[in-house]
Amino acid sequence: MEVKKESSAVGVGVPTEEQLARINALAKGNLTAEQVYVFSVRLCDDQVDRDYERFDTGALPALAKLFVGRSGIVDHKWSAGGQLARIFETEVVKEEGISYLKAWAYIRRGGAGDEWIADIEAGIKKEVSIGCSMGRSVCSICGGEYGSCGHRKGEYYEGQLCCAILREPVDAYEFSFVAVPAQREAGVLKGMGRRLSLKELADEFGAQEEYRGLWKLSQLGQRYQKQLADEVVRLCLMLGLKLEEPVLRCAVEKLAGSDLVPLRDALRERAAEKYPVQLQLGTVRGEEALERGYLI
Numbered sequence: 001m002e003v004k005k006e007s008s009a010v011g012v013g014v015p016t017e018e019q020l021a022r023i024n025a026l027a028k029g030n031l032t033a034e035q036v037y038v039f040s041v042r043l044c045d046d047q048v049d050r051d052y053e054r055f056d057t058g059a060l061p062a063l064a065k066l067f068v069g070r071s072g073i074v075d076h077k078w079s080a081g082g083q084l085a086r087i088f089e090t091e092v093v094k095e096e097g098i099s100y101l102k103a104w105a106y107i108r109r110g111g112a113g114d115e116w117i118a119d120i121e122a123g124i125k126k127e128v129s130i131g132c133s134m135g136r137s138v139c140s141i142c143g144g145e146y147g148s149c150g151h152r153k154g155e156y157y158e159g160q161l162c163c164a165i166l167r168e169p170v171d172a173y174e175f176s177f178v179a180v181p182a183q184r185e186a187g188v189l190k191g192m193g194r195r196l197s198l199k200e201l202a203d204e205f206g207a208q209e210e211y212r213g214l215w216k217l218s219q220l221g222q223r224y225q226k227q228l229a230d231e232v233v234r235l236c237l238m239l240g241l242k243l244e245e246p247v248l249r250c251a252v253e254k255l256a257g258s259d260l261v262p263l264r265d266a267l268r269e270r271a272a273e274k275y276p277v278q279l280q281l282g283t284v285r286g287e288e289a290l291e292r293g294y295l296i
Contacts (some may be wrong), residue, residue: 022088037117038108043130045100048163052153057099064090073176091149106144129178135168140211228260235267
């Protein structure tokens with residue numbers, strides 16, 4: 001699971017001796033303090049973001065180690081010519097109950113680097129976004145793997161907001177300077193820095209037949225869930241619940257199939273109690289009694 005999230009960069013300037021030593025451990029040559037510009041970056045934190053996801057607090061230290069030595073680029077465009085900076089140090093900071101991953105990066109002074117430095121100092125180049133891979137996405141409501149349960153991000157369950165908790169860092173790719181920090185595409189990615197559809201993944205790995213089978217099953221599942229929802233709405237209306245059909249349908253459509261089945265069964269039982277089935281001719285015994293029912 002590949003992830004991209006936004007944060008911000010803050011200018012600092014001349015590196016300390018300790019920082020310069022860390023920088024030279026990554027550089028091929030011995031750079032001087034006058035040759036590099038250092039700035040700090042807040043990469044990510046453990047708070048719920050606008051995509052209703054958050055990094056697990058316990059995952060931040062491992063993620064911090066993975067980001068040491070990673071490049072800074074522009075708009076997640078992976079090319080050697082687009083490398084602008086490099087992270088040489090990271091740490092996890094906790095302030096006012098929030099834990100976040102802080103990094104220090106450097107840019108080589110001169111040429112195009114001076115333009116980027118000027119933009120950072122002016123606050124123009126401020127927003128950054130990270131690209132990384134996380135091993136698990138866990139539902140905050142039930143603790144199960146998100147996507148395998150019926151809970152949905154952004155919905156409330158007994159007053160608790162559902163979000164996906166990102167755990168078990170696998171790899172860190174880069175951090176990027178971005179023009180628009182609130183873009184909706186920032187979130188879970190698949191593939192090389194962009195979101196791939198299931199069909200694209202099937203085509204890439206030669207699994208077209210499996211994809212077609214899954215697609216047919218999904219269509220059957222959708223039809224079955226619609227039938228369940230329709231029956232639940234019908235039973236609610238039949239039982240005289242004081243709700244309009246559009247309101248009922250809106251509420252029912254938010255339920256997972258695993259929730260609709262027991263609800264339907266309970267409503268069926270209630271309907272059977274309220275409207276018991278009665279025989280039109282009543283109970284008769286023997287052939288004589290049956291014939292007597294037709295005498296004039």
